[in-house]
Amino acid sequence: MPDKNNEQLRIGVFLCHCGSNIAGYLDMEELEKFAKTLPHVTFVQRNLYTCSEGGINEIKKGIVEQNLNRVVVASCTPRTHEPLFRNSCAEVGLNPYLFEMVNIRDQCSWVHMQEKEDATEKAKDLIRMGVAKAALLEPQEPIMSEVTTRALVLGGGMAGMTASLALANRGYEVVIVEKEDKLGGMLNKICKLGPSMTDASQVAEERIKAIDQHPKITVFTKSRLVRVEGFIGKFKADVETEAGVKNIDIGVILIATGAHVFTPEGLYGYDGQRVITQLELEERLKLGLDPSVKNVVMIQCVGARDEQRPYCSRICCQVAVKNALLIKEQHPDARVSILYRDMQMYGVENEELYRESKIKGVRYINYSPDRPPEVKDDQVLVFHPLLGRELNLQADLVVLSTPMVAQADAHEVSQLLRVPIDENGFFLEGHVKLRPLDFATDGVFLCGSARYPANIREAVAQGLGAASRASIPLSKGSVVVEPIISVLVNEDACRGCGLCVALCPYGALEIRHTDKGRKVHVINVACKGCGVCAATCYQHALTINSFTDEQLSAQIEAFLGT
Ligand code: SF4
Ligand code: SF4
Numbered sequence: 105m106p107d108k109n110n111e112q113l114r115i116g117v118f119l120c121h122c123g124s125n126i127a128g129y130l131d132m133e134e135l136e137k138f139a140k141t142l143p144h145v146t147f148v149q150r151n152l153y154t155c156s157e158g159g160i161n162e163i164k165k166g167i168v169e170q171n172l173n174r175v176v177v178a179s180c181t182p183r184t185h186e187p188l189f190r191n192s193c194a195e196v197g198l199n200p201y202l203f204e205m206v207n208i209r210d211q212c213s214w215v216h217m218q219e220k221e222d223a224t225e226k227a228k229d230l231i232r233m234g235v236a237k238a239a240l241l242e243p244q245e246p247i248m249s250e251v252t253t254r255a256l257v258l259g260g261g262m263a264g265m266t267a268s269l270a271l272a273n274r275g276y277e278v279v280i281v282e283k284e285d286k287l288g289g290m291l292n293k294i295c296k297l298g299p300s301m302t303d304a305s306q307v308a309e310e311r312i313k314a315i316d317q318h319p320k321i322t323v324f325t326k327s328r329l330v331r332v333e334g335f336i337g338k339f340k341a342d343v344e345t346e347a348g349v350k351n352i353d354i355g356v357i358l359i360a361t362g363a364h365v366f367t368p369e370g371l372y373g374y375d376g377q378r379v380i381t382q383l384e385l386e387e388r389l390k391l392g393l394d395p396s397v398k399n400v401v402m403i404q405c406v407g408a409r410d411e412q413r414p415y416c417s418r419i420c421c422q423v424a425v426k427n428a429l430l431i432k433e434q435h436p437d438a439r440v441s442i443l444y445r446d447m448q449m450y451g452v453e454n455e456e457l458y459r460e461s462k463i464k465g466v467r468y469i470n471y472s473p474d475r476p477p478e479v480k481d482d483q484v485l486v487f488h489p490l491l492g493r494e495l496n497l498q499a500d501l502v503v504l505s506t507p508m509v510a511q512a513d514a515h516e517v518s519q520l521l522r523v524p525i526d527e528n529g530f531f532l533e534g535h536v537k538l539r540p541l542d543f544a545t546d547g548v549f550l551c552g553s554a555r556y557p558a559n560i561r562e563a564v565a566q567g568l569g570a571a572s573r574a575s576i577p578l579s580k581g582s583v584v585v586e587p588i589i590s591v592l593v594n595e596d597a598c599r600g601c602g603l604c605v606a607l608c609p610y611g612a613l614e615i616r617h618t619d620k621g622r623k624v625h626v627i628n629v630a631c632k633g634c635g636v637c638a639a640t641c642y643q644h645a646l647t648i649n650s651f652t653d654e655q656l657s658a659q660i661e662a663f664l665g666t
Pocket of ligand 2 (some may be wrong): 589
């Protein structure tokens with residue numbers, strides 16, 4: 105069968121063993137024999153690791169020597185490997201969108217490890233469907249768009265300031281929008297930073313000064329983002345400032361809005377005086393702790409890892425240990441006890457700090473959430489599981505370690521920027537391992553405690569990381585977007601009802617008034633090809649490149665054997 109350009113189809117199928125991940129559970133010889141029988145397949149090859157240099161060279165060699173004009177790789181997940189295989193095709197002159205990937209690992213060998221025969225049959229179905237679709241693939245051209253070389257950074261805490269300076273030092277304009285009356289965020293409230301014990305206000309002042317003096321950075325304090333439209337490279341933002349609303353054109357947006365500390369109203373007799381939070385202790389440590397405080401009891405996981413906030417805030421244990429050491433530094437005779445459920449001291453230096461605190465006499469007592477400590481007047485009662493009895497600890501000061509919680513406006517920001525938040529209100533990255541500082545929405549990046557509670561080093565690292573990610577489109581001055589997007593294939597059919605516009609999660613559609621009346625328009629750069637619009641349109645006016653009705657029907661027919 106010739107393709108639409110009247111070229112005879114020559115499909116190459118590359119079957120990957122993925123070591124033993126696939127070959128250990130599927131009959132690869134059988135699959136090879138099967139693939140050779142499929143329509144238009146002129147070449148089949150098995151590889152130990154198709155994604156290795158050797159495997160990639162085999163694909164390229166196959167395209168050149170066998171004159172292949174469609175390539176199917178049956179291997180792992182397109183999520184991680186599709187770009188690599190597409191690029192390999194492009195490197196030897198085959199349009200990368202004439203490539204199809206079939207997932208016979210995650211969707212087959214891994215989930216049917218005990219059923220080799222049936223799993224092999226399923227792999228055959230998947231390969232047959234992939235080949236049927238490949239026969240109908242058409243070349244696509246990438247989409248280019250200009251980028252405004254200005255970044256908007258939401259939040260002026262450690263992560264936001266670090267990201268802003270990194271971007272500005274690379275020569276890009278940066279606009280910081282901070283809702284408080286000054287930059288610095290949590291740094292303004294903390295005494296010293298662990299594990300280095302550097303003075304937090306000094307760190308804050310240095311960064312604020314660098315930002316104030318930087319010609320590329322504009323700061324709006326007491327301000328907030330109220331409206332955003334556009335897409336990567338061409339966002340338009342409205343920022344409400346004290347001097348009115350400013351309209352700003354930007355290319356990228358970084359979310360560094362941070363988090364705040366949970367206030368434990370009604371828990372353990374919290375009163376902000378004798379029973380305080382770690383953050384309130386920081387303020388007292390800054391001024392110098394009252395020498396009359398001889399006995400301090402800290403209680404960990406207050407308002408955390410419970411039904412309301414089931415997550416671990418990660419950094420409270422480090423804060424407690426650091427503050428215990430600071431108390432010991434100011435008053436070496438003070439008795440400090442830390443009542444904990446589990447100590448979360450990840451990292452060599454934090455572990456070292458924990459050891460040091462034990463050497464200096466900080467006492468650690470494990471408690472069970474089934475039998476939490478009780479604060480009574482100037483005493484804390486705690487059941488000691490090893491001693492098997494209740495201890496009565498003298499407490500001039502009780503310090504509650506409470507979790508970081510999402511900002512109250514996180515939901516609003518997520519709606520404005522069309523990026524997700526999790527069930528606890530923290531922003532949800534594109535992929536926890538592969539895109540930890542990105543969102544699925546291109547051009548929007550994430551760092552610091554807005555993502556999840558982060559200590560100062562993590563905030564810095566993430567700020568630098570997000571700035572690097574944001575620098576990619578800024579430095580190129582243009583973005584190239586995957587052409588697997590929605591297309592208006594039947595303009596006459598479109599009634600301009602706007603249903604698809606309302607449902608597009610990326611704001612990639614708009615209704616325009618044309619000579620033919622109201623018609624939908626796809627903003628190519630914003631479209632992520634999710635398919636919601638094509639599935640929604642009752643008029644079949646829209647389709648998705650590389651996922652057309654024809655291609656999907658061919659896959660279904662191949663599966664049904666019709
Ligand atoms: Fe309505 Fe379909 Fe046109 Fe969208 S493409 S406006 S859903 S008719
Ligand atoms: Fe929006 Fe449709 Fe593109 Fe999905 S495929 S992002 S719904 S335009």
